[in-house]
Amino acid sequence: MSGTINARLKDLSITLPPATAPVANYVPVVRSGNLLFVSGQICLADGKPVVGKLGNDVSVEDGAAAARLCGLAIIAQVQKALDGDLDRVQQIVKLTGFVNSTGDFADQPKVINGASDLMVEVFGDKGRHARAAVSAAALPLGVAVEIEAIVEVA
Amino acid sequence: MSGTINARLKDLSITLPPATAPVANYVPVVRSGNLLFVSGQICLADGKPVVGKLGNDVSVEDGAAAARLCGLAIIAQVQKALDGDLDRVQQIVKLTGFVNSTGDFADQPKVINGASDLMVEVFGDKGRHARAAVSAAALPLGVAVEIEAIVEVA
Amino acid sequence: MSGTINARLKDLSITLPPATAPVANYVPVVRSGNLLFVSGQICLADGKPVVGKLGNDVSVEDGAAAARLCGLAIIAQVQKALDGDLDRVQQIVKLTGFVNSTGDFADQPKVINGASDLMVEVFGDKGRHARAAVSAAALPLGVAVEIEAIVEVA
Numbered sequence: 001m002s003g004t005i006n007a008r009l010k011d012l013s014i015t016l017p018p019a020t021a022p023v024a025n026y027v028p029v030v031r032s033g034n035l036l037f038v039s040g041q042i043c044l045a046d047g048k049p050v051v052g053k054l055g056n057d058v059s060v061e062d063g064a065a066a067a068r069l070c071g072l073a074i075i076a077q078v079q080k081a082l083d084g085d086l087d088r089v090q091q092i093v094k095l096t097g098f099v100n101s102t103g104d105f106a107d108q109p110k111v112i113n114g115a116s117d118l119m120v121e122v123f124g125d126k127g128r129h130a131r132a133a134v135s136a137a138a139l140p141l142g143v144a145v146e147i148e149a150i151v152e153v154a
Numbered sequence: 155m156s157g158t159i160n161a162r163l164k165d166l167s168i169t170l171p172p173a174t175a176p177v178a179n180y181v182p183v184v185r186s187g188n189l190l191f192v193s194g195q196i197c198l199a200d201g202k203p204v205v206g207k208l209g210n211d212v213s214v215e216d217g218a219a220a221a222r223l224c225g226l227a228i229i230a231q232v233q234k235a236l237d238g239d240l241d242r243v244q245q246i247v248k249l250t251g252f253v254n255s256t257g258d259f260a261d262q263p264k265v266i267n268g269a270s271d272l273m274v275e276v277f278g279d280k281g282r283h284a285r286a287a288v289s290a291a292a293l294p295l296g297v298a299v300e301i302e303a304i305v306e307v308a
Numbered sequence: 309m310s311g312t313i314n315a316r317l318k319d320l321s322i323t324l325p326p327a328t329a330p331v332a333n334y335v336p337v338v339r340s341g342n343l344l345f346v347s348g349q350i351c352l353a354d355g356k357p358v359v360g361k362l363g364n365d366v367s368v369e370d371g372a373a374a375a376r377l378c379g380l381a382i383i384a385q386v387q388k389a390l391d392g393d394l395d396r397v398q399q400i401v402k403l404t405g406f407v408n409s410t411g412d413f414a415d416q417p418k419v420i421n422g423a424s425d426l427m428v429e430v431f432g433d434k435g436r437h438a439r440a441a442v443s444a445a446a447l448p449l450g451v452a453v454e455i456e457a458i459v460e461v462a
Contacts, residue, residue: 024263024271026285030247032189032306035340037248040286043416053257055446082182093338094345096456102257103361103410106450116333131334132348132404132456135446138209140291142260148250148286152340178417179424180439184401186343186460191402194440207411252442256411292363292443296414302404302440 001079003086005086008122009075017073019080029081031153035093036081038149041073042140044142051142054111054135055102058144063107064114067097070147071115075122092119092129094150098136100143108133136152159240163229163278171198171227173234183235185307189247190235192303195227196294205296208265208289209256212298215259218268221251224301225269229276232305246273246283248304252290254297262287269301272306309387313394316430317383321436325352325380327388337389339461343401344389346457349381350448351456359450362443366452368418375405375422382423383430386459400427400437403457406444408451416441423455 009016022028022039030037040123043050043066050066052058058066074095075086082088097112112133119127129149139146163170175192176182184191197220198202204220206212212220228249229240236242251266253259266287273281283303293300310361317324330336330347338345351358351374358374360366366374382403383394390396405420420441427435437457447454 024267025274027282030284032247039284039285095338101446103445103446108448113332120333128335130338130345130347134444136288137291137445138255138257138259140262146288168343177422179428186401191438193438290413290428290442291445292409292413294416
């Protein structure tokens, strides 16, 4: 695909995962005005869920890698919603990151940094977002991380 | 009440619960531009909280029924905010569903489907929303499900 | 600083904390259209995290005080984003409050009231917001409360 951001993805050797459709009565992305609301994306590696719990069987480093996978899935959904043209992204407005963790885990920010860093790598200053990073008691399929996003587009 | 959506509610034999006011310094719905931000609605049956924890004493089926109750409360709040005229709903933009569960529960999506399915039953394609479904360690009054919403109106 | 709201803060003897910058690839506030999206603010007292878990070692009263600290941090970030002029706040649109709690805690609303009450004290009717209050399994640095906000500005 053409465009500055798609070229940057290539330069960074980033291959986006397929933007998959939910198998339920909801959709991956809804646009309202200039905002795209992106459904919570779980961490999938080659389509398989990356499972586990921070503070137990997943390290902070592996959690950050899982968060990056969520970030890639978000970008893939945005790319599809924009008919491939990621240059229409004006700003990654907000990420809300949910970490599957034990009750005494305290490094949620370091985990979600895996997605935050990706956004700035790919979109530069347009990738700098507001963020919340909290723990969920559990997540779908037992995955380690789920992240949702709000994105402003032209 | 008149209107296409209110008629559909009647056809579906859906009776909305009362849209209750919070007993604190917040409000059920705030409008900003064309968006209604709907406060988190807990599952109430005949005004009484439906309590319990998924993965422990609440089945996925009962959880989905609880999520549907949250969805009904959301529609009731939107109806009230729109002076009864649900035909002004342009799109259910986003649902964020919190499931009260044990740490090893993995079927959050099946639970929140109870609300997602309701939105499509009632609003058709305008009911197809972006969504996140995660577990909360606990919820107000011990309820099984809480769901908040963003709704675009005309 | 001048302005009606800054004067009200003085009348209420409220001193805002410093609006600190995150030490990661995200920002405290992103503006999109007329909305400010404020990153999740944790409870800090004199810059030190207020840690603990509701239902265990933090009382509801202390939790509400912690939520108020989150609210002060939100106002500080909004003040900074508006170059000091809090009179440009049109409406506190939404607060999402995450309470670090045990699995059987049920008073999330009373905790988050600490922030909700503050918003109405400071902004009057413009402070009445939509809200969700849920428990997180854990929070960054082990803090008791984290709250994010959406604010409409002129």
